[in-house]
Amino acid sequence: MKDCVEIIADGQLIAVDRNITLLQALRDNGVNIPSLCFYPSLGGYGSCGLCVVEVYSSGNWLLRHSCLLYPEEGMQVRTATLLVQKQRAQAARLLLRRGPFHKKEVEEMLIALVQEGADVGDLLQKCDSAGAAGEGRAVPLIAGCILCGLCVRICRKVGKGLLTFLGRGENLRIGMVLGQKDDPCGNCRACRRICPTGFITPNARCTFTASLY
Amino acid sequence: MSTYLKELIEKLPENERLLINILNCVQEERGFIPQPLLTELAERTGVPESQLHSLVSFFNSFRTKSAGKHRICVCYGTACYARGAPLIYDRLADELELDDGDDTSPDGLVTVEKVYCVGACNQAPLIVEDGQIKGKIKSYQVPFLIKELRKKDQDGRNE
Ligand code: SF4
Ligand code: FES
Numbered sequence: 003m004k005d006c007v008e009i010i011a012d013g014q015l016i017a018v019d020r021n022i023t024l025l026q027a028l029r030d031n032g033v034n035i036p037s038l039c040f041y042p043s044l045g046g047y048g049s050c051g052l053c054v055v056e057v058y059s060s061g062n063w064l065l066r067h068s069c070l071l072y073p074e075e076g077m078q079v080r081t082a083t084l085l086v087q088k089q090r091a092q093a094a095r096l097l098l099r100r101g102p103f104h105k106k107e108v109e110e111m112l113i114a115l116v117q118e119g120a121d122v123g124d125l126l127q128k129c130d131s132a133g134a135a136g137e138g139r140a141v142p143l144i145a146g147c148i149l150c151g152l153c154v155r156i157c158r159k160v161g162k163g164l165l166t167f168l169g170r171g172e173n174l175r176i177g178m179v180l181g182q183k184d185d186p187c188g189n190c191r192a193c194r195r196i197c198p199t200g201f202i203t204p205n206a207r208c209t210f211t212a213s214l215y
Numbered sequence: 216m217s218t219y220l221k222e223l224i225e226k227l228p229e230n231e232r233l234l235i236n237i238l239n240c241v242q243e244e245r246g247f248i249p250q251p252l253l254t255e256l257a258e259r260t261g262v263p264e265s266q267l268h269s270l271v272s273f274f275n276s277f278r279t280k281s282a283g284k285h286r287i288c289v290c291y292g293t294a295c296y297a298r299g300a301p302l303i304y305d306r307l308a309d310e311l312e313l314d315d316g317d318d319t320s321p322d323g324l325v326t327v328e329k330v331y332c333v334g335a336c337n338q339a340p341l342i343v344e345d346g347q348i349k350g351k352i353k354s355y356q357v358p359f360l361i362k363e364l365r366k367k368d369q370d371g372r373n374e
Contacts, residue, residue, distance in 0.1 A: 163265055164263075168269060169272045170273050177269075178265075179264050181254055182251070214272055215250045215279055
């Protein structure tokens with residue numbers, strides 16, 4: 003059974019299922035929204051920040067993660083405004099700092115988003131030149147992984163729940179906890195398939211060497 | 216190990232048997248959290264071991280390596296930092312011959328940690344030696360502090 007609600011996306015009235023995320027609903031209706039950390043059966047997580055849209059709420063347009071929202075009756079959304087582009091560019095810039103990535107298309111997509119955001123509005127451009135990826139920045143602990151958490155979540159769902167986040171802040175990284183057993187990983191390769199940046203090669207065990215003990 | 220964990224959990228009041236409280240108790244009693252204990256805790260509670268590792272790694276106060284006999288925390292809060300906490304820390308590291316990334320002296324006597332504001336900023340810069348705050352420390356006092364600890368240790372052993 004489908005719970006239908008009507009929302010207005012970029013001025014168009016569309017009917018969508020209220021039980022799927024706004025991101026999925028918009029995509030189903032042909033709206034193109036970038037994302038890296040979203041996977042339909044795992045739901046939204048809100049870590050990449052690329053999926054932002056503007057949602058109208060009591061007189062204001064607010065930037066929200068569309069992967070964390072569910073459609074509501076009469077909801078108004080804008081998906082390609084200046085502000086949205088700016089925000090996506092900023093998110094893309096931050097993600098690029100975690101590169102270089104194995105999959106070149108990810109890098110290209112992010113660079114395109116940064117450029118899109120840079121094209122619009124001189125006024126807004128000034129304020130973010132400071133935040134641009136510059137020289138002398140700290141090298142991320144594990145280059146190539148954007149810490150989107152997809153591998154952790156899929157391993158918990160279909161695998162054996164061996165992957166996890168370790169640490170926090172700039173020390174945040176993905177670790178594989180093997181426990182006392184010899185080879186608890188079932189080699190299902192779900193993490194490898196789901197990783198948006200292609201970081202996990204050839205397998206999780208070789209990739210995630212971080213551990214507490 | 217298994218009775219140890221069981222007894223430890225049973226010591227806690229029923230409504231305080233949360234993972235974090237259990238881990239806190241272990242840390243307090245043992246000075247660190249041994250890996251086999253996490254494996255057992257995972258079995259007992261049904262929480263995946265990986266998530267326990269995640270939890271332990273999130274908090275700076277949990278240790279995964281055994282600690283020295285004594286514990287010196289150097290406060291790196293804003294006030295202490297401004298009044299020279301790094302000088303004290305460096306002196307400690309020097310005096311105890313700590314290698315890079317090491318926090319326990321080779322003889323296992325002292326573990327040095329950095330902590331963030333213990334709430335006694337008026338005594339900055341300060342250290343906490345085995346739970347006791349020592350304020351207005353000058354870096355040249357550090358060798359004497361260590362000497363004292365060594366002496367205490369020696370006396371304890373001779374008794
Ligand atoms: S390894 Fe891949 S899936 Fe896992 S957090 Fe990093 S980028 Fe995401
Ligand atoms: S898809 Fe929404 S934050 Fe990544």
